[in-house]
Amino acid sequence: MNDLLIKNGRVIDPANGVDGQFDLLIEKGKISAVKKKISDGSRKIIDAKGKWVAPGLIDIHTHFREPGYEYKETIETGARSAAVGGFTSVACMANTNPVNDCGSVTEFILDKAKSALVNVHPIGAVTRGLKGEALADIGEMAQLGVAALSDDGKCIMNGSVLRAAMEYASMFGLTIMEHADDSAISQNGSLNEGEVSSDLGLTGAPAIAEDVITARDISIAEYCKAPIHFCHVSTAGCVQLIRHAKDRGVRVTAEAAPHHFSITEDACRGYNTNAKMAPPLRTDSDVTAIIEGLSDGAIDCIASDHAPHSLFEKEVEFDNAAFGIVGLETSLGLSMALVHGGHMTPAKLIEAMSYKPAGIIGIDRGTLKPGAVADVTIIDPGLEWTVDPSKFKSKGRNTPFAGRELKGKAIYTIVKGKVVSKC
Amino acid sequence: MAEQDLYHRHLISMTDLSSSDIGQIIETAKVMKAISERDVKKTPTLRGRTVINFFTEPSTRTRTSFEIAGKRLSADVINISAAGSSLSKGESLKDMVYNLDAMKPDMLVVRSGFAGVPSMMTEWIECPVVNAGDGRHEHPSQCLLDLMTIQEKKERLEGLKVSIIGDILNSRVAKSNMIAMRKVGMSVTACGPATLLPVNIEKIADKVTSSLDEAVDGADVIMALRVQTERLERIGFPNVREYSKLFGLGLERMKKAKKEALVLHPGPINQGVEISPEVAEGPWSVILDQVTNGVAVRMAILYLLLGGGLQINE
Numbered sequence: 001m002n003d004l005l006i007k008n009g010r011v012i013d014p015a016n017g018v019d020g021q022f023d024l025l026i027e028k029g030k031i032s033a034v035k036k037k038i039s040d041g042s043r044k045i046i047d048a049k050g051k052w053v054a055p056g057l058i059d060i061h062t063h064f065r066e067p068g069y070e071y072k073e074t075i076e077t078g079a080r081s082a083a084v085g086g087f088t089s090v091a092c093m094a095n096t097n098p099v100n101d102c103g104s105v106t107e108f109i110l111d112k113a114k115s116a117l118v119n120v121h122p123i124g125a126v127t128r129g130l131k132g133e134a135l136a137d138i139g140e141m142a143q144l145g146v147a148a149l150s151d152d153g154k155c156i157m158n159g160s161v162l163r164a165a166m167e168y169a170s171m172f173g174l175t176i177m178e179h180a181d182d183s184a185i186s187q188n189g190s191l192n193e194g195e196v197s198s199d200l201g202l203t204g205a206p207a208i209a210e211d212v213i214t215a216r217d218i219s220i221a222e223y224c225k226a227p228i229h230f231c232h233v234s235t236a237g238c239v240q241l242i243r244h245a246k247d248r249g250v251r252v253t254a255e256a257a258p259h260h261f262s263i264t265e266d267a268c269r270g271y272n273t274n275a276k277m278a279p280p281l282r283t284d285s286d287v288t289a290i291i292e293g294l295s296d297g298a299i300d301c302i303a304s305d306h307a308p309h310s311l312f313e314k315e316v317e318f319d320n321a322a323f324g325i326v327g328l329e330t331s332l333g334l335s336m337a338l339v340h341g342g343h344m345t346p347a348k349l350i351e352a353m354s355y356k357p358a359g360i361i362g363i364d365r366g367t368l369k370p371g372a373v374a375d376v377t378i379i380d381p382g383l384e385w386t387v388d389p390s391k392f393k394s395k396g397r398n399t400p401f402a403g404r405e406l407k408g409k410a411i412y413t414i415v416k417g418k419v420v421s422k423c
Numbered sequence: 424m425a426e427q428d429l430y431h432r433h434l435i436s437m438t439d440l441s442s443s444d445i446g447q448i449i450e451t452a453k454v455m456k457a458i459s460e461r462d463v464k465k466t467p468t469l470r471g472r473t474v475i476n477f478f479t480e481p482s483t484r485t486r487t488s489f490e491i492a493g494k495r496l497s498a499d500v501i502n503i504s505a506a507g508s509s510l511s512k513g514e515s516l517k518d519m520v521y522n523l524d525a526m527k528p529d530m531l532v533v534r535s536g537f538a539g540v541p542s543m544m545t546e547w548i549e550c551p552v553v554n555a556g557d558g559r560h561e562h563p564s565q566c567l568l569d570l571m572t573i574q575e576k577k578e579r580l581e582g583l584k585v586s587i588i589g590d591i592l593n594s595r596v597a598k599s600n601m602i603a604m605r606k607v608g609m610s611v612t613a614c615g616p617a618t619l620l621p622v623n624i625e626k627i628a629d630k631v632t633s634s635l636d637e638a639v640d641g642a643d644v645i646m647a648l649r650v651q652t653e654r655l656e657r658i659g660f661p662n663v664r665e666y667s668k669l670f671g672l673g674l675e676r677m678k679k680a681k682k683e684a685l686v687l688h689p690g691p692i693n694q695g696v697e698i699s700p701e702v703a704e705g706p707w708s709v710i711l712d713q714v715t716n717g718v719a720v721r722m723a724i725l726y727l728l729l730g731g732g733l734q735i736n737e
Contacts, residue, residue, distance in 0.1 A: 193622055194622060194623065195622075195623045195626065197622075198621040198622060198623045198627070200538055200539060200560060201538035201539075201557070201558050201559035201560025201561065201595060201598060202538050202539070202558070202559070202560075203559075204622075206622075270542065271538075271539030271542055271543055311515075312515045315515045315516060315517040316515055316516045316517075317516060317535070317537035317538075317539065317540055317543075318537070318538065318539045319537050319538070319558070320537070
C-alpha cells in the first residue's frame, strides 16, 4: 500500500504543541498516528533519526507565471521547484497574462494545478487588470477557491479602492495581501535609496515609500475591522508599525522574504541585477529589525516571493532589468540560519513556514494532527550544501545566492502521503 | 590583486584610481597637449589600433574629443550610435557586446544613459573599456580634464578649496570630481537646492550648503553644473528664474569670490541659468581650456591603456 512510517524523527508540530522524538504514520494519504513507538509492519519506512519531521512547508507568495509567461516558469516547473525546496503548498500571485482577475483564469490555473507536484493555490487580483481602479470579479473567484487577493507587484494607490476591496472581500473571508509601495515616492527606484544608490548613480526607492502605505493600510484595516496582510516587509519602520498595530488588535499579518533578512543593498554593487527586486534589499538595521520581528511574532511568516525571470531580462542595464529573484529552493536553507544563529527556535521557524501561512490563506494544512492530510516535510538541519543555480528545478536562475553555503535542507517532501521530492 | 589589475585595464570610475594614477595621467596629458599645438597634429603611436566609440546618448563635446584624441594618435576610430536601450531592440546588452568583441577592437569607449553599462561591459569584452559617462554614475575623463585644467592654472591640487554648484544629485561630473578631488587633497563644498543633493552628501563632500554666497566665499575653484531645466522645473525647483536667483553664478556673486578664483563648467552651458555670460566669458573662466585639455586627457587615457604597455598605476 501507500502507507508510510517515518521513524525516530524529531516531530515538530507547533499547531499542536508537539516537539519531540516520535514515529509518524501515514495511511491513505492522511496522518493516522503520532506516537512514541509504532511497529514497522509491512510498511515503507523512512528512518528520520536526527532529522526534523514537520508539517509540509507553505509559501504564500510565489509567481508561477502561467498563463502568459511560460518562458519564465510554469505551474509544473514552479511546483517542482517548490517540492525540492520542501514546500507542499504554495500560493501564486495574480500578475499573469491575462491577469487572474476573473473566474476563467482562476479555473485555468486550478486545472493546471491538478497535475502539479504540490498544492497550488491561486491568488486572485484585487482590481481588474491590477490597475488599482475597478474591483476584480472577487466573488466569482472566491467561489472557485482563490486563497487570497493581491495586486502584488503593484500597490493599490487609491485608498478608497483599497477600503472598498477590504469590505467586499470580507464577505468571502478573503484577506488582501498588499504590496506596500507609494509609487509616487519610490519613482521606479531600482534599489534602496541610500549610500549604494548614490555610489552607483541609480535612482533609489526610499524606505518611506513602503512605510507610508503600511501606515495607511493599517488605518484603513482598523477602521474597516478587516484583515490586511503585508507582503515582503523590508523596512524597520514597517516592522514597528505592524507590531504596534497588532498590539492594539488590528487584524494585520505580515511576511518577510529570506533575501530581506539575509543580505543588504550592498549586494547591488557591481550592478548585480540578480540583487534587484521590489521592495529592494535594504540596510543592516532593516535586516536586524526583520529578524527581531520574526522572532517576536510581529512578522508572522516567511514567504519567498519566488519571481523567476529569463536570463535576457537580467543581463541588461540595471535600470531595465526585471525585478525579482527565485526563492523556493533557497528559502528554507536561508531561513535555517535564523535557527542556527539563535534567533528562532526550530518550532518557531516551522510555525513561520507552515502553520502561520496556512492560517493566513485559510487552508487546512500546517498541522500533523491525526486525521489531517499528510503533507509532511523532513528536514536535515545539519546538511551543508552550496547553492548552484544550474541545478534549480525552477526555470529561473536569477538569484544573488549562487555559491552561498547553506546549512539545512528538505530531504523528503511528502504531499498527501506521497513522496514528491527527496535528496 | 586581480581586481585592481582588472580595473586598471579599464577606466570606469575615479574610485579605481589612486592620487598618483591621477598625477600620471595629467603629466602624460601635458605631453599630449604639445602634440595638439604642432602644425602636424599626429603621432603614429596607436597606428593599427582600433578604437570604437559607442555612444548611446547624445554627446557632441565628449565624442568629438575622444575621436580627435584617437585620430591624433593614429588609431582607427569608429563611431557607433544607438538610441535607447539594447533591450528595446530585443537584443540583450550582453549579446550586443559579444558582437562588438567579435570584431576585435582594441578599445571600447562607452557613453550610456544608464549607470553601470561600461562596468557591465568589462565582463563581456576582451579589450579595455573607457567610461565616457554613464547615467548619473560617473564621467572620469571629464573629471581628469577638470583636474588637469586646475593643476595647469594653480600649479597644484592639494589644499585647494573647490565649490561645486547646482544639480549634484543628477551629475556624473560632480560625482567623479568629488571622489577624485578629495583623493588629491582638495576640499569640496557641495552647494545646491536640497532637492538636488544625494542622500549621502555629508559623506561625499567636506561641506554642504544651500547658500551660494557661502560657497563662493574663499573658494579657489568654482564649478557650475548644467541644470536640466526641462526635467527639473517644478519638482527640483519652482522655476528657472528662482533657480538662477538662488544658484546662478552672476557678476554680483563673483564679487565675493577670490580674485584669482577659477570658474569651470562641464558644458553645455544654459546661458543665464546656472551661469551668466559675463562670468562664463569673464577673467575667472577656464571653460574653453577645459575643452582643449579634454583632447589631451583623452589622448593620455588611450595612450596609457593601449600604447607602450604602460600601466596607469605604475
